[in-house]
Amino acid sequence: METKTGEPLIKIGLLEEALNLARANSLWPMTFGLACCAIEMMAAGAARFDLDRFGAGVFRPSPRQSDLMIVAGTISKKMAPAVVRLWEQMPAPKWVIAMGNCAISGGPFYYPTQYAIVPGADLIIPVDVYVPGCPPRPEGLIEGILHLEEKITKRGRLRKFRDVK
Amino acid sequence: MDNLVRILGTDLGRMLAGLIGVIALVSVNALFLIWMERKVAAHMQLRPGPMEVGWHGAIQTIADALKLMGKELITPAEVDRSVYLLAPIVVFLPVLLSFLVIPFSQTLVIRDMNVGVLLILAFAALTVLAILMAGWASNNKYAVFGSIRSVAQNVAYEIPLLITVMSPILMVGSYRLTDIVAAQEKFWFIVSQPLAFILYITCATAETNRAPFDLPEAESELVAGFHTEYSGMRFGLFFLAEYTNMFIVAALATIFFLGGWRGPVLPGWVWFLLKVYAIIFLIMWFRWTFPRVRFDQLITFAWKILIPLAFANLLLTALVMKLM
Numbered sequence: 432m433e434t435k436t437g438e439p440l441i442k443i444g445l446l447e448e449a450l451n452l453a454r455a456n457s458l459w460p461m462t463f464g465l466a467c468c469a470i471e472m473m474a475a476g477a478a479r480f481d482l483d484r485f486g487a488g489v490f491r492p493s494p495r496q497s498d499l500m501i502v503a504g505t506i507s508k509k510m511a512p513a514v515v516r517l518w519e520q521m522p523a524p525k526w527v528i529a530m531g532n533c534a535i536s537g538g539p540f541y542y543p544t545q546y547a548i549v550p551g552a553d554l555i556i557p558v559d560v561y562v563p564g565c566p567p568r569p570e571g572l573i574e575g576i577l578h579l580e581e582k583i584t585k586r587g588r589l590r591k592f593r594d595v596k
Numbered sequence: 597m598d599n600l601v602r603i604l605g606t607d608l609g610r611m612l613a614g615l616i617g618v619i620a621l622v623s624v625n626a627l628f629l630i631w632m633e634r635k636v637a638a639h640m641q642l643r644p645g646p647m648e649v650g651w652h653g654a655i656q657t658i659a660d661a662l663k664l665m666g667k668e669l670i671t672p673a674e675v676d677r678s679v680y681l682l683a684p685i686v687v688f689l690p691v692l693l694s695f696l697v698i699p700f701s702q703t704l705v706i707r708d709m710n711v712g713v714l715l716i717l718a719f720a721a722l723t724v725l726a727i728l729m730a731g732w733a734s735n736n737k738y739a740v741f742g743s744i745r746s747v748a749q750n751v752a753y754e755i756p757l758l759i760t761v762m763s764p765i766l767m768v769g770s771y772r773l774t775d776i777v778a779a780q781e782k783f784w785f786i787v788s789q790p791l792a793f794i795l796y797i798t799c800a801t802a803e804t805n806r807a808p809f810d811l812p813e814a815e816s817e818l819v820a821g822f823h824t825e826y827s828g829m830r831f832g833l834f835f836l837a838e839y840t841n842m843f844i845v846a847a848l849a850t851i852f853f854l855g856g857w858r859g860p861v862l863p864g865w866v867w868f869l870l871k872v873y874a875i876i877f878l879i880m881w882f883r884w885t886f887p888r889v890r891f892d893q894l895i896t897f898a899w900k901i902l903i904p905l906a907f908a909n910l911l912l913t914a915l916v917m918k919l920m
Contacts (some may be wrong), residue, residue, distance in 0.1 A: 449662065450662060450663070452659070453659040453660075453663045453666070454663045455663035456648075456649045456656070456663075457649075457656070457659045457660040457662075457663040477641075477643070478641050478642045479643075481638070481643040481644060481645075483634065483638060483643065483644075483645050483646055484644060484645070484646065484647040484648055484779040485648050485649075486646055486648070486649050486653070486656050486659060486660070487734040488634075488646075489634075489660075490752075491820065492819045492820045493819050493820035493823075494826045495670060495820075495824065495825055495826060495827040495831070496820065496823075496826070496827060496831050498663070498667075517620040520670075522668035522669070522670050522827040522828060522855075523667075523668040524666075524667075524668075527677050539905075551808065
């Protein structure tokens, strides 16, 4: 698994930077929601917040065509294998956002004797950006996606994002 | 310069220039159409659409294309390898070939064949084969369902499409596309054949697998339809073919019903493109206004309503032509 997302064998400098810029500006998320955070994710894609402004609004139904997995909700132990499988089906380069407290650490469903919840998406797949909240507001998710874009381009926040509310 | 003119004068040179022109047109057209689709969709849903990448998202599609080229190409383990790899090419080639006979203006046509209409419709039929190949070779139940639906739908809608197109051809008496445009000197055929125009647009929407007839890709039931298993630029080729197909059906509608390159003041090819994009806007308008139909409704609509109407229109046209 590491071989696919690790350091590239050959570095191609400028082209890689251009590709990263393109990747950051066209993050197609997967149509995939686990619980109530997905409602906020849908709100982020709808008219009031409109993720499509940043080129991240093309929710692809197939994992083969998506770049970004937004784990929006509680991962139950029964659901965990499906989540891992979806992540494995995505083509590299791919990124994961853990949205909401449940996806970060199990949230309110995690207590010592519980037996049903995976406490955190990062226990089963590598997470790039954590968006806290229960659930986070759509602005929070947009902020998370902008952070991910910074992470991909390895630059500071681009000018266009500065006045995005 | 002289040499260049001489080379372009030969048949081979003409074909080569045409090929380069067509490839440029296809890519620019797809880039523009995808941006236009997202903008049209956004404004119909009261949101701005792509805004941050370039002026009003103008280079959004370029970012998307670059990203798709940089993605990993996954070939799943259990696929029928050769057919799986061939399908994106087979879906794209006939679309490219159809440009051979489309007249952009009186002189701007690569090859003015006397069977132009038949050529385009024959190539359009090949798309079905590619979709079937993609769905079957993917070895994925959703892909197979998507391609089965797509084939049933395309075969059903090709019949009324062909019959509808026959009525203007009957009025002109020629399969040559330039002849058909030339015959619309006094009035556009949309005036004398309004029913045929409506039937054609309906069938063309179904032929290009777009909403409200986008059952092959119905994402709530079928994931992504026949291209579920395709990633990266392989999926990009399906996308490119879909949008180029839209251009071709709109170009045919322009040639048959809207007088092709005819129009005052502006040069012919500008008028042609203006009309084509107006038709494409209409098709996009459908997509974001109508809900998806059910599968039985779709097939019933084709066989029980469209085909009888198309036949009635053809008979009426033949009768009028005979009496006149």
